[in-house]
Amino acid sequence: MGIFSSLSKIFSGSPSSASTPAADPIEYNGFTILPTPQSDQGQYRVCAQITKGAGEDVKTHHFIRSDLVANKDECVELTIRKAKLTIDQMGDQIF
Template sequence: MGFFSKLFGLDKEPKVVEAEPVEYEGYRIYPEPIAENGQYRIAGRICKEIDGEVKTHTFIRSDLLASKQDAEIFMIEKAKMFIDQTGESMF
């Protein structure tokens, strides 16, 4: 059945696209805008390895922007500000 589902577009499994991380102060910022009604919600992840374990903070804002590229740029800037303000306490 899997073959026919893919053939006729019935495959509902979302395609995951891995964002390229931006390094900042030892953190990795992954901009991952969420498409909503023709716009993009600012979202992504902030990750850092602490004591051999990768900690992740999911970052979602209420802001919507017209382009995916603008949402990615804004996410990176907001994430940098968040890192500067909270540091490792975000985890």
């Protein structure tokens, strides 16, 4: 499989339909991180849903990275670390 077909898999479809929650949501600095690793050729891609707010004011960011991890639990841990780093660096600009 070529690099372009791999890239098209990453960007096609909605992130929420391509992944399912693998862990409980994590609260971090007013944001909620929901790890949703995506299965990709026998490995797992770092992916999460980051939200902030409640009701009609909820904002959502679909967080997907190119990192692939062999173990699903390790992928969840890496996803949480990277999501926290992104929140620290970008804050509300993530939306």
